[in-house]
Amino acid sequence: xxxxxxxxxxxxxxxxxxxxxxxxxxxxxxxxxxxxxxxxxxxxxxxxxxxxxxxxxxxxxxxxxxxxxxxxxxxxxxxxxxxxxxxxxxxxxxxxxxxxxxxxxxxxxxxxxxxxxxxxxxxxxxxxxxxxxxxxxxxxxxxxxxxxxxxxxxxxxxxxxxxxxxxxxxxxxxxxxxxxxxxxxxxxxxxxxxxxxxxxxxxxxxxxxxxxxxxxxxxxxxxxxxxxxxxxxxxxxxxxxxxxxxxxxxxxxxxxxxxxxxxxxxxxxxxxxxxxxxxxxxxxxxxxxxxxxxxxxxxxxxxxxxxxxxxxxxxxxxxxxxxxxxxxxxxxxxxxxxxxxxxxxxxxxxxxxxxxxxxxxxxxxxxxxxxxxxxxxxxxxxxxxxxxxxxxxxxxxxxxxxxxxxxxxxxxxxxxxxxx
Amino acid sequence: xxxxxxxxxxxxxxxxxxxxxxxxxxxxxxxxxxxxxxxxxxxxxxxxxxxxxxxxxxxxxxxxxxxxxxxxxxxxxxxxxxxxxxxxxxxxxxxxxxxxxxxxxxxxxxxxxxxxxx
Numbered sequence: 001x002x003x004x005x006x007x008x009x010x011x012x013x014x015x016x017x018x019x020x021x022x023x024x025x026x027x028x029x030x031x032x033x034x035x036x037x038x039x040x041x042x043x044x045x046x047x048x049x050x051x052x053x054x055x056x057x058x059x060x061x062x063x064x065x066x067x068x069x070x071x072x073x074x075x076x077x078x079x080x081x082x083x084x085x086x087x088x089x090x091x092x093x094x095x096x097x098x099x100x101x102x103x104x105x106x107x108x109x110x111x112x113x114x115x116x117x118x119x120x121x122x123x124x125x126x127x128x129x130x131x132x133x134x135x136x137x138x139x140x141x142x143x144x145x146x147x148x149x150x151x152x153x154x155x156x157x158x159x160x161x162x163x164x165x166x167x168x169x170x171x172x173x174x175x176x177x178x179x180x181x182x183x184x185x186x187x188x189x190x191x192x193x194x195x196x197x198x199x200x201x202x203x204x205x206x207x208x209x210x211x212x213x214x215x216x217x218x219x220x221x222x223x224x225x226x227x228x229x230x231x232x233x234x235x236x237x238x239x240x241x242x243x244x245x246x247x248x249x250x251x252x253x254x255x256x257x258x259x260x261x262x263x264x265x266x267x268x269x270x271x272x273x274x275x276x277x278x279x280x281x282x283x284x285x286x287x288x289x290x291x292x293x294x295x296x297x298x299x300x301x302x303x304x305x306x307x308x309x310x311x312x313x314x315x316x317x318x319x320x321x322x323x324x325x326x327x328x329x330x331x332x333x334x335x336x337x338x339x340x341x342x343x344x345x346x347x348x349x350x351x352x353x354x355x356x357x358x359x360x361x362x363x364x365x366x367x368x369x370x371x372x373x374x375x376x377x378x379x380x381x382x383x384x385x386x387x388x389x390x391x392x393x394x395x396x397x398x399x400x401x402x403x404x405x406x407x408x409x410x411x412x413x414x415x416x417x418x419x420x
Numbered sequence: 421x422x423x424x425x426x427x428x429x430x431x432x433x434x435x436x437x438x439x440x441x442x443x444x445x446x447x448x449x450x451x452x453x454x455x456x457x458x459x460x461x462x463x464x465x466x467x468x469x470x471x472x473x474x475x476x477x478x479x480x481x482x483x484x485x486x487x488x489x490x491x492x493x494x495x496x497x498x499x500x501x502x503x504x505x506x507x508x509x510x511x512x513x514x515x516x517x518x519x520x521x522x523x524x525x526x527x528x529x530x531x532x533x534x535x536x537x538x
Contacts, residue, residue, distance in 0.1 A: 049486035049534065050472045063472055065535040069516060151502045152435055153483040178473055179504050197433035201426050202469060208497065391432070 002105035006031035006081070007324040008317070009098050009112035011088050016297025017118035018071040019310040023317030024116075025078040029324055033110060034075070035083045035100050041075075042068035043120060044143065045306065047150045052198075057307035067306060072232035078281050083108070084349020091115055093269045093290035113324035115267055116316050117280065117288070117295040121259040121302055123168075129257050131163075133220030136227070142168040142256040146175070155179055156208035156250025161229050162186045163217050167195035168254025173201035176254075183209045184248050189216045189238060189370045194256075194395070205233065208284055216240055217253070226251055257303045269293070274347040277301040283352045284360045284404075285328065286316035294320040301347050301363075304397055308363070335407055340378070340415030342366050344394070351412070362414055363398070372419050375400050378407040392416060425463050427456045436460040468492035471501055475520055477537050479512040486534045487520055493527055500525050512537045 007029040010017045013036030024032045024143055038174040040046065048064030054063055086102035098110040123141040140148075146168065148154040158181050162169045162372070165188035173183045186204060191214045193200055204211055212231070216271065218240050219230040220300060233244040261279040272281045272289035279300040280288040285298050287311070296316035297309045322328040339346055344365045351360060362377070369392065376386035377400055385402035421441055422526040427434040431521050436450040438460050445464060448457045462468075493501060501524050510520050514537045521531035 046535070049474060049488075051470050051488065063486060063488055063534045066516070069535065150486065151484060175473075178498075180506075197426060198428035201428050205426075206469070212531075340511075350426065 002108040003008065004033065004083070004108060004110045005112075006033040006110065006156045007113050008032045008116060008320050008413055009096075009110045009114075010034045010044065010116040010118055010317075011042035011091065011098060012036065012118035012120060012297075012299070013038070013084075014118065014120050014297070015045055015068060015071065015083065015309050015396045016120065016299070016313040017041075017043070017116070017317075018068065018075050018339040019313035020116045020294075020296055020317035020320070021075045021080040022071060022078060023314035023321055023325045024321040024324075025075070025080055025317075027318045027321035027325075029321035031080075031081065033081045033083060033112070035086050035088055037085070037087045039085055041072050041082060041084070047143075047147045048171075050175075054308050055307065056305065057310055059235075064306075083110075088265060091117070091265050091269045091293065093271060093293050096292040099419070111225075112270045112294070114320040115293045116286075116320050117293065117299050117314065118297050118316075119262045119299045120264065121298040122262045123255070124258045124260060126255060128260075131220055131257070134223055136220065136222035136225050138222070138226035138252045139220065140252070141256055142166075142254045143165065145252075145254050146172055149175060149179060151409060155181060155227075156254075157250075158183060159184060160252045160254060161217075161231075161248055161250045162256060164188060164256035164258070165190075165194045165200075165211060165213075166256040166258065167199050169205040169254060170195050170199040170301060172254055172256070173209050174207065177207045177209070181252075183207070184250055185210050185231075186214055187212045187215045187217060189234060190214070196395075218245060220402050221247075221252060226252065226253055228379050229253060236298050259298065261299045262301065263299060266295070268300070274345065274349055277347065281349040282347065283334075283350045284315075284348045284358065285319035285323075286312065286348070287319065287323070287328075287352070292323060293324070301345070304395060308397060312363070329358075333410065335409075336411045337362055338411050339364070340413040342368065342373075342416040343390075343414050344369065346414055351404060351407070353404045353407060357403050359401055359403055361399045361401045365394055365397055366416055367394065369393045370418070371415065373416050373418055375414070375416050377402050378415070379406065379411075382391060382406070382408065384412070389416075423464055425460045427451060427459055429455045429459050437474075438464040440464060442493075467495040469495050469498060471498055471531075472534070473502065473505055474506045475505055475510050475533075477510050477512050477514065477532070479537055482512075482537045485510055485514050485520075485537050487531050488534050489524070490530045490532055493529055497525050497527060501527075505531065510537075
């Protein structure tokens with residue numbers, strides 16, 4: 001078996017892995033290795049050729065390849081090493097080794113002082129949502145179609161229906177239209193848009209693509225290739241109303257029905273997973289339940305902005321480098337972060353409080369939309385941090401900062417309450 | 421003429437009604453901030469969009485290079501620009517921000533690469 005040694009090994013060369021690699025190098029880690037299964041670095045951003053990235057991090061509007069390109073260039077300049085075309089099979093959390101396989105070296109064992117998991121997420125498929133009907137060719141997840149159209153020069157169909165009004169689905173509606181396909185409908189189960197209003201205006205309205213809210217696909221028609229789809233309106237229990245069923249003739253169905261963190265390696269390593277986010281539990285250092293293994297980006301929780309992924313991943317990179325060098329602050333007590341009123345989950349899930357004060361940010365999503373609210377952090381009977389928000393929405397991640405020195409007891413509660 | 425415009429400046433998505441003729445705006449209503457008024461007025465007179473797409477390359481391994489319009493283009497020219505772009509084959513190597521189509525459809529705007537191909 002081929003052997004490789006480094007200080008920090010990173011699984012995944014997308015935006016999370018690249019930001020983590022840059023930060024680990026800057027913190028002083030000598031050898032930083034990124035292991036990537038694709039033939040090039042940049043991850044999913046390489047196929048996200050549309051604009052809208054970098055508005056908060058770079059304060060300018062970039063396309064996906066431009067955003068990834070900036071981090072890739074910095075990583076190369078800092079001397080980060082890359083193992084491309086390499087599929088990681090196993091992460092051993094006891095010895096901090098990563099087993100991967102590639103054409104050049106065969107089985108490869110990477111021995112590291114710390115490991116960062118940055119595998120990102122994958123799309124929910126037809127199997128995840130169980131659409132009835134036969135199983136013809138022509139059913140793609142929106143992201144697969146995006147890769148085929150934007151990187152491999154393969155237009156996946158001519159007459160297209162899209163299920164799900166997530167951003168990727170709407171962006172693909174525009175993309176397919178620009179490439180000469182006809183997008184006949186975007187169908188959404190919920191009674192509201194899943195993605196950003198901006199994308200509805202610029203991707204659907206600009207091209208007169210109809211959006212059907214509170215509708216779902218009831219059957220896929222076609223034996224070898226998709227011939228059409230049946231769809232119907234749903235009632236308040238999300239059950240299709242038979243009388244409203246309609247048929248659309250099409251040759252392609254794209255699915256934009258949500259993302260799932262890709263944690264096969266994490267689960268295999270026995271690392272604790274949070275059941276709400278489906279990602280590893282982490283503390284403010286982005287350290288998992290295995291102390292030498294860190295995690296960042298969409299593998300931890302699905303983000304709406306890559307800018308947030310970069311910020312979070314830089315923490316993982318910095319602290320994984322400190323762990324590798326033996327300079328990570330010593331934990332004096334562990335504090336659990338608890339979701340209070342109108343908070344679906346918190347990330348990080350716990351805090352490792354050290355002697356010296358640290359300013360920490362907790363990221364979270366609300367359960368339901370609200371306006372004119374106060375976001376506050378409670379520790380014991382004290383409110384240790386609070387801020388006002390004009391409006392909150394489950395689709396947009398929020399965050400709040402506080403000092404670890406203000407924490408009394410062994411938990412903090414974050415809640416979003418209506419202003420008095 | 422009256423036109424309803426959904427504001428895309430922030431996630432509020434205000435429904436703004438603009439009344440006017442050509443460049444002449446009589447009223448803007450429904451917005452809750454100044455930015456909405458500016459956006460809706462521009463969208464009423466001269467709607468523009470950044471165009472992002474791909475151009476074929478002469479490299480078999482990397483058959484496409486992502487591109488964008490350097491600046492937002494007039495919305496009504498987007499499909500004409502696609503016609504021009506579809507006929508292009510870019511010579512490799514291509515560096516980030518190389519100009520691949522100059523002054524597309526006489527808009528004065530260039531189409532540039534947003535990726536590199538060896």
